[in-house]
Amino acid sequence: MRQIAILGIGQTKIDEHWDLSLREIGGNAAFAAMQDAGMDRVDALFVGNMLSPLVSGQNQLGAFFSDWIGLWRQESVKVEAACASGAAALRAGLMAVAAGDIDSALVIGVEKMTDKAGHDVTAALATAADADYEGEQGVSFVGLNALMMRRYMHEYGWKHADFAPFSINAHANAMHNPFARLHQKINVDQFEKSAMVATPINLLDASPTGDGAAAVVLVPAERVASLNGKPRITIAGSASATDSIAIHSRKDPLFLSAGYQSAKRAYEMAKVEPHDIDVFELHDAFSIMSALSLEACGFAERGKGVRLGLDDEISPKGRLPICTRGGLKARGHPVGATGMYQVVEVAQQLRGECNGTQVDGAKIGMAQNIGGSGATILTHILKAE
């Protein structure tokens, strides 16, 4: 497989963008990435999105965005894997350029969530679960994660406050990210006292949704041998794996099997091991997911994921910096766009563009994007050269 580089990156602030439509939000990230890449045309467009049919009454986002962006006539398609739609679109674009049929691709992750009332969006998000066996029971997404968190606390003896470092780190890092949804430091006391959503998940365990888009331009790596001193960023590892869509069908509901599988394959492809990772953008939709993702990727033993937070290893100066731009928790979680934010942020780290939360000497970064309660998980490893 030929090696692919990320030549340009772009993103919008995550917010309630009442003044911007779906096409404007996605377009703004796309234009930023194209400008960053110094290109005004690419061969194909890949769009990651989950909710537009349900929230905006709009399907066929491939043609929709190639039209708006001005990529007339070019190949375009939408890819959906619930909250892993962003990384799934990246992988689809990667495969197409790697196959050699096209020589450049723009990948956008985009979500416009605020055009419907909150309960409609909650119902729309539940389409990521098993409609026949989970959705039918009225279980919301926070409800499913609450079941997992409660079980984890019961199984391994952790208390709620033990998850606080994940949210505190995310909020602290977001202070330095102008694109983040929330700019508000928090402490353990606030974490413990915030409003309950679905026991044991409270407001500060949960990520805020929002409108946003992030994009990258992919080209064959040999085309960008020299970038005037800027490091060349390649996608060294890429893998996708699945698990049962309903939690109750899983052998072990506290093990992200698809996270383990996709991380394993990505490590093999990139020829690295967990200890080689300098920065890790993980999918902290809920604080429990931080622990489970760290364990699935080999950064902690089973049931010990929260340890990394408690031992202060996850800050930008720690052994394994995570959520360095705020993570889903504070940067925000525009569901189908999130996977692309993660990749853009890893690229920023490898370029040394993260004032305030820059990880010194970051050369290898990883992003893990989770769809549903762990049914689709993609892992990407980026290298700076």
Added chain:
Amino acid sequence: MRQIAILGIGQTKIDEHWDLSLREIGGNAAFAAMQDAGMDRVDALFVGNMLSPLVSGQNQLGAFFSDWIGLWRQESVKVEAACASGAAALRAGLMAVAAGDIDSALVIGVEKMTDKAGHDVTAALATAADADYEGEQGVSFVGLNALMMRRYMHEYGWKHADFAPFSINAHANAMHNPFARLHQKINVDQFEKSAMVATPINLLDASPTGDGAAAVVLVPAERVASLNGKPRITIAGSASATDSIAIHSRKDPLFLSAGYQSAKRAYEMAKVEPHDIDVFELHDAFSIMSALSLEACGFAERGKGVRLGLDDEISPKGRLPICTRGGLKARGHPVGATGMYQVVEVAQQLRGECNGTQVDGAKIGMAQNIGGSGATILTHILKAE
């Protein structure tokens, strides 16, 4: 790009399957294709679907189907491009196997349309149009096609009955296809007298929707050098192109620019020309689309597409057999699945498995799948060796 072969094919009858769920319909086609390929495991799954979030409350069909089919742990993703979702999923699978990161893929096109009332499905189908500029006006999909057909008749002087041969041929061919939705011959008189839907489109200009799924197994061609006498079927050409999503933005609303572009690229890739095509499965969602697709692909001059029907060139014994298994008009149009039915049917022709409508000596077949009113169009060319 390494050459890819279609090793197995499968499909379900298109119908109102009140007794089958989304997962059963897709699973049945998948199991048939796997059995036909003699494989019980593939590296990845690509699902083409348009309506499941809106009609079944189910997203994340990649994980959903890999779970049901038993492709545990494997990579899976859904691809959506409105009514071109099927062919878009095929192309995504093709790129992934061609890139070399995986060695086999199952591609399913699936749609379950009968779990909602008709007016809800009509509204769901309208998400393929531009929500802000077309959907907002209340234009349905048949309405958009009616505008195109009326303009075509005005511009080129054809009368409604001139489109009859397209529907008559499709219905005649479907009589020999056990998987077809409709088994009912029609004549010009019936065509002219059928109930009006949106002037000038009547019931026999329009394809019936339905529940259905079709699937193929893709492997590198070198793996299937010998198949005990059966021809090896390769994907010799594959291309996707787009046009403005709203008809009013197109320079010429009667020219399927994306059809022309994708056919041109597919011809080049396959190193063939229009006159080399032995059989053509086109996207006759409405009779006007048959004429426009024939013109875009170089089989007729602008405004002369209907001529091929009137001159009896489109039947299985004609110069350019189209819709040999019934087309969308009579085989049926389960929207996100249709592109995969077309490819399965071309494969059946190249294998010589089309009793009653077999095209003698068919070696090169083409399928063109149209999303929206022409915004996303994919063309695939298959060769038998």
